[in-house]
Amino acid sequence: MRKSFQYLWISQLFANLGDVFYIVGLISIIYHSSESALLMALLPFLNMVGRMISSSFAPLMFNRYRLKQLLVISQGIKTILLLILVVGLIYTDSFIFVFILVFFVALLDGLAQPAGTALIPRIVEKSKLLRANSILSIVNETTQLAGWALGGILVAVTNGNFIIWLTLVFYIISTLCMAFIIDRTPFERKITVTKKQELSEGFRLIWDNRSFRSIHFMLVAESIANVVWVAAIMYIFVANVLHVSEVWWGYINTVFFIGLVIGGFVCTKFEHIFIQHIKVIVLFTAFAVALVMLVFGLNQIAMMALLLSLLYGVFDQVKGIVLGTWLQVKASDQELPKVYSAQGVITSLMFGLATLMAGAFANMMSVHWLFIGAGLLLLVSAVYFSLIQKRFE
Incomplete structure (x- = not known):
């Protein structure tokens, strides 16, 4: 394989x-x-x-x-x-x-x-x-x-x-x-249920399984919070909060992606440790991304913004990979594609709506409050996970 x-x-x-x-x-x-x-x-x-x-x-x-x-x-x-x-x-x-x-x-x-x-x-x-x-x-x-x-x-x-x-x-x-990919997983066509049941199957799988529901609560919170990284919001933040030229938006964006790549390498390097301590890793990174987001919103120093963007990328990537891997282990081969399709609908819809709301709020208040709000939302998500982590066995 x-x-x-x-x-x-x-x-x-x-x-x-x-x-x-x-x-x-x-x-x-x-x-x-x-x-x-x-x-x-x-x-x-x-x-x-x-x-x-x-x-x-x-x-x-x-x-x-x-x-x-x-x-x-x-x-x-x-x-x-x-x-x-x-x-x-x-x-x-x-x-x-x-x-x-x-x-x-x-x-x-x-x-x-x-x-x-x-x-x-x-x-x-x-x-x-x-x-x-x-x-x-x-x-x-x-x-x-x-x-x-x-x-x-x-x-x-x-x-x-x-x-x-x-x-x-x-x-x-x-x-x-x-x-050239070989998939030997047994397959059986499943068309006995109604179309409505088929279309809602992924959503029902997420809702009926407490741990799946918890993961997707965190994913929704993250989708809403991450709208602050879109170009329109970041451009305003760079100009009005950091008071530097628009080229810094490119720097921050690039460093963020470098952080994501580093996070991937970290997971590869310490895969055995992460697998053995999934709950600890998710809990730590959940609080870490919330803290970094809050500090980013309060910060007014351009070089510090680069460092915070890098750290956010690292922590967010580690959390996402570990949670995603846990979901792949717990969901059956038949359930997983339907869960992912429902996940795509939920996160895309929430991200799109949140982007519109963030754009509206950016016109009414200082943009740094959007980052603080995003940080508080991520903090709620982290506290939520700390309360329900027993579901992740």
């Missing part, structure tokens, strides 16, 4: 790098064609909406098809859609054409993401799950960190169309790697 995991992380590497390059390329094309900030903002909006919609309907697919089959088909269709996009851009400059394809690609991503994550415990031994999740996390965060920088350089040297052609190559490699 070691080779299957290698094929999985390599496919994720090229798929994620392609996803970043494809957005960079489209932003470049749209900017040079219209210079419209609104049109560029539609890209992440459509991406979020598409993923949320497909995550809602994902259980219907999980009951009928194998996870590997869904991964290969979804990535293959994404490749075809991208081919249509690059060819279509030769003959048309219609933004409607571009946004329709972006939306359909997002629909496929919303299906592939829970399927790919749920596939990990099927192809990796349970004793190696924490290491596997750490490796995938390092791959994902490194891709995000390097992808935007490399994509920006390439688009400056070449153009947006070249970047999208390069993405097409990455998608083809990713699809081929997925085809």
Whole structure:
């Protein structure tokens, strides 16, 4: 099964790098064609909406098809859609054409993401799950960190169309790697229940299991709190609180991603210790991220903000990997993809709503209060875990 995991992380590497390059390329094309900030903002909006919609309907697919089959088909269709996009851009400059394809690609991503994550415990031994999740996390965060920088350089040297052609190559490699994954988990089609029951199955699994419900309470709190890291809020914080140039937003963002990568390496290095002391690690990191967020909101020194951003990334990553691994161990192979699809809907919805509210509050009060509020919410989450940690046995 070691080779299957290698094929999985390599496919994720090229798929994620392609996803970043494809957005960079489209932003470049749209900017040079219209210079419209609104049109560029539609890209992440459509991406979020598409993923949320497909995550809602994902259980219907999980009951009928194998996870590997869904991964290969979804990535293959994404490749075809991208081919249509690059060819279509030769003959048309219609933004409607571009946004329709972006939306359909997002629909496929919303299906592939829970399927790919749920596939990990099927192809990796349970004793190696924490290491596997750490490796995938390092791959994902490194891709995000390097992808935007490399994509920006390439688009400056070449153009947006070249970047999208390069993405097409990455998608083809990713699809081929997925085809070599071997999943021997027995599969039985489950279509005896009603569609309504199928669609709500993931939500019911989360609600009926006390430990799953506790994890997702913490995930929701984190999704709401993390809106302070979005570009619009951080830009205001850098200008109005730290009183430095906007380039510091890039520094803080970069250091945050470096912290995520370091957190992944820490989990890999100390996997046996973390597995043996899951509750202690989650409790410590839960209080740590709350404290760091509170201090970040009160801080007005730019260099200190960099250090706090790094620490937040490290602690948040460790907590996320450990909790995610625990969920993979406790949920059955049949339950896990449905739990992940419901999780995607919940966290995306809460993050989207919280982003809108944060934007409104930022216009009414000093932005540092948003960070303090986020820190207090994370503190509530940490206290909550300290009270219910007996559920995590």
